[in-house]
Amino acid sequence: MANPIEHGGAAAQSNSFRQQPDEHGHFGGRYGGRFVAETLMPLILELNEAYEAAKADPAFHKELVYYQTDYIGRPSPLWFARRMTEAFGGAKIYLKREELNHTGSHKLNNVMGQILLARRMGRTRIVAETGAGQHGVATATVCALFGMKCVIYMGATDVERQKPNVFRMRLLGAEVVPVTAGAGTLKDAMNEAMRDWVANVADTYMLIGTVAGPHPYPAMVRDFQSVIGEETKAQMQAAEGRLPDVVVAAIGGGSNAMGIFYPFLDDVSVRLIGVEAAGHGLDSGKTAASIERGRPGVLHGNRTYLLQNADGQIDEAHSISAGLDYPGVGPEHSWLNDIGRAEYVGATDTEALEAFQLCTKLEGIIPALESAHAIAYAAKIAPTLSKDTLLVVNLSGRGDKDIFTVAEHLGVSL
Amino acid sequence: MSRIAARFKALAAQGRGALIPYLEAYDPDRETSLELFRAMPAAGADLIEVGMPFSDPSADGPVIQAAALRGLKAGATLVGVLDMVAEFRKGDDETPVILMGYVNPVESYGYERFCKDAAAAGVDGLILVDLPPEEGAVIAAPAQAAGLDIIRLVAPTTPDARLEYVLGHASGFVYYVSIVGITGTRSASAHDLAGAIPRIRAATDLPIAIGFGVRTPEQAAQAASIADGAVVASALLATLAQTLDEQGRATSQTLPRVLEQIRGLAQAVRAAGQQPE
Numbered sequence: 001m002a003n004p005i006e007h008g009g010a011a012a013q014s015n016s017f018r019q020q021p022d023e024h025g026h027f028g029g030r031y032g033g034r035f036v037a038e039t040l041m042p043l044i045l046e047l048n049e050a051y052e053a054a055k056a057d058p059a060f061h062k063e064l065v066y067y068q069t070d071y072i073g074r075p076s077p078l079w080f081a082r083r084m085t086e087a088f089g090g091a092k093i094y095l096k097r098e099e100l101n102h103t104g105s106h107k108l109n110n111v112m113g114q115i116l117l118a119r120r121m122g123r124t125r126i127v128a129e130t131g132a133g134q135h136g137v138a139t140a141t142v143c144a145l146f147g148m149k150c151v152i153y154m155g156a157t158d159v160e161r162q163k164p165n166v167f168r169m170r171l172l173g174a175e176v177v178p179v180t181a182g183a184g185t186l187k188d189a190m191n192e193a194m195r196d197w198v199a200n201v202a203d204t205y206m207l208i209g210t211v212a213g214p215h216p217y218p219a220m221v222r223d224f225q226s227v228i229g230e231e232t233k234a235q236m237q238a239a240e241g242r243l244p245d246v247v248v249a250a251i252g253g254g255s256n257a258m259g260i261f262y263p264f265l266d267d268v269s270v271r272l273i274g275v276e277a278a279g280h281g282l283d284s285g286k287t288a289a290s291i292e293r294g295r296p297g298v299l300h301g302n303r304t305y306l307l308q309n310a311d312g313q314i315d316e317a318h319s320i321s322a323g324l325d326y327p328g329v330g331p332e333h334s335w336l337n338d339i340g341r342a343e344y345v346g347a348t349d350t351e352a353l354e355a356f357q358l359c360t361k362l363e364g365i366i367p368a369l370e371s372a373h374a375i376a377y378a379a380k381i382a383p384t385l386s387k388d389t390l391l392v393v394n395l396s397g398r399g400d401k402d403i404f405t406v407a408e409h410l411g412v413s414l
Numbered sequence: 415m416s417r418i419a420a421r422f423k424a425l426a427a428q429g430r431g432a433l434i435p436y437l438e439a440y441d442p443d444r445e446t447s448l449e450l451f452r453a454m455p456a457a458g459a460d461l462i463e464v465g466m467p468f469s470d471p472s473a474d475g476p477v478i479q480a481a482a483l484r485g486l487k488a489g490a491t492l493v494g495v496l497d498m499v500a501e502f503r504k505g506d507d508e509t510p511v512i513l514m515g516y517v518n519p520v521e522s523y524g525y526e527r528f529c530k531d532a533a534a535a536g537v538d539g540l541i542l543v544d545l546p547p548e549e550g551a552v553i554a555a556p557a558q559a560a561g562l563d564i565i566r567l568v569a570p571t572t573p574d575a576r577l578e579y580v581l582g583h584a585s586g587f588v589y590y591v592s593i594v595g596i597t598g599t600r601s602a603s604a605h606d607l608a609g610a611i612p613r614i615r616a617a618t619d620l621p622i623a624i625g626f627g628v629r630t631p632e633q634a635a636q637a638a639s640i641a642d643g644a645v646v647a648s649a650l651l652a653t654l655a656q657t658l659d660e661q662g663r664a665t666s667q668t669l670p671r672v673l674e675q676i677r678g679l680a681q682a683v684r685a686a687g688q689q690p691e
Contacts, residue, residue, distance in 0.1 A: 024548065034549060037544055038569045038580065039571050041576070199595035298521055299518060306518075312522025313469040313519065314469045
């Protein structure tokens, strides 16, 4: 299996796209960074040192690979979606099956890396934010595995629309704290998790679930998630003898996308497409498409594209998918957008619902609503592409958690 | 000499520390907060901190969060906050005014334009909670050109080696965050403060104010005598919140009760005087 994190700074060419961020955590000199209160600064710096040390330690890699293989169940398959390919009538569609990981999404890749790091650092208490609950469940899972105290902050709105995951987290022994501030979604949960961390710095590790937050989180989470892209590369090589032509992934904070994009950044023949949640539509005012409808600003420790008003107040995001309902995006995506190395597009709530049903009926795979956004965009472009085009969709999570939301939108009462 | 330096110098000559009350701009509406602002010096405020409301105040506790939301609901913008300071300055040219908030609205406004406009309005210093010196280059030059002090936070978690670095980027005074946590939750003990302040003194000649967790007249007096000033925020905002009606509007009790509390704090700070170092 590809070593998931050793490539962090190992790209050979000087013109590589894989040498970001710089030592200050800046991507392209502008995005990312460390925008946190002084109380947290020493902790962020300590975390950076600890992560650099772990990255250079073969024992850490060995331990991570052990858990990836025997606990998460990696590698995940790259599935040729025959019926979907026929239905779309164009590009050959492959699905990277991250929904088959333990806990049902790509989230565990990152969580496992960070919990091993937290243990190395001697921390005993974990706090995390969650939107859809996938990151919360993954975090609660590893805390159960290692017998660590776990507190999950979740927006009150999300607690309501993701009840099964809330119950899972509690079964796993986590304390789930509903956050009523703001609209009660992921952004508010993130604020509250940061408040907890700042008040409990001595024993607490903050386990951020996406490629955002102060440096080193965006780079570290990307490194832990890059196992997705490394495997995809090798698996496509084995199946087709070459690289894919197009890689499509959904973007909320952007960790599953960064994980599958990163190993392909220097393979410039590979088109990388990030699909943001357009909500009711990109221009509806009810959207979560931070790159397409936002502008750069500073929130939650980093500079990145944000949905904000003219005065720099952060707007509420909207998406049918709780996991994409966030007004920001990882800073590396902001940079990749600006330099044109990746394309960022949107899929609406309605398109995601259609794709959710389509994937379920054609492939027998119920995708997460988050991943359904990527499928929706693949469905849009596949017919315009030649039959020898290889298109990979990152199927980042399974949709069992979403059946209540989907049923409600389809007018079915369960 | 800047208003901040002049004020701390004058207070040192009197042998006492400063009382620095905080108000959230537009909380619960522009007129009430401006009236409070104007009445603060007579009630005993030596310097005044004005909060710039932000939608996501991640270093603040529930009391300041709620105040910021009330301010935003009442229509607070940075233009509006600067306008309030300009109004205040018409009647007071001596009391230093420090704006405190988060960096995104300022970045959105534009660092250079903001520093120019803030100085023109009569602002003396800025505290941007989530802009550590590592990221501070964006504002250092514009602030210096405009004559604004950049007030740096120092926390109990700040190690000695870092103290020097942070204070190398500070001006005006040093804001000591006395607890490890968010605003308005816990309070530091006199013992903790007595241990912490000499460590900072050794690293800077700037005056030191203590904030986060200073609530009562006794705590304010203690903080102002151990250091050079005490910032009181959440305790005042909590009082203000208690006086609002069910729709969150100001009542006849709002100004009198907050000002009475400031008078009580000021009295204690003045009575305590400054302990010889």
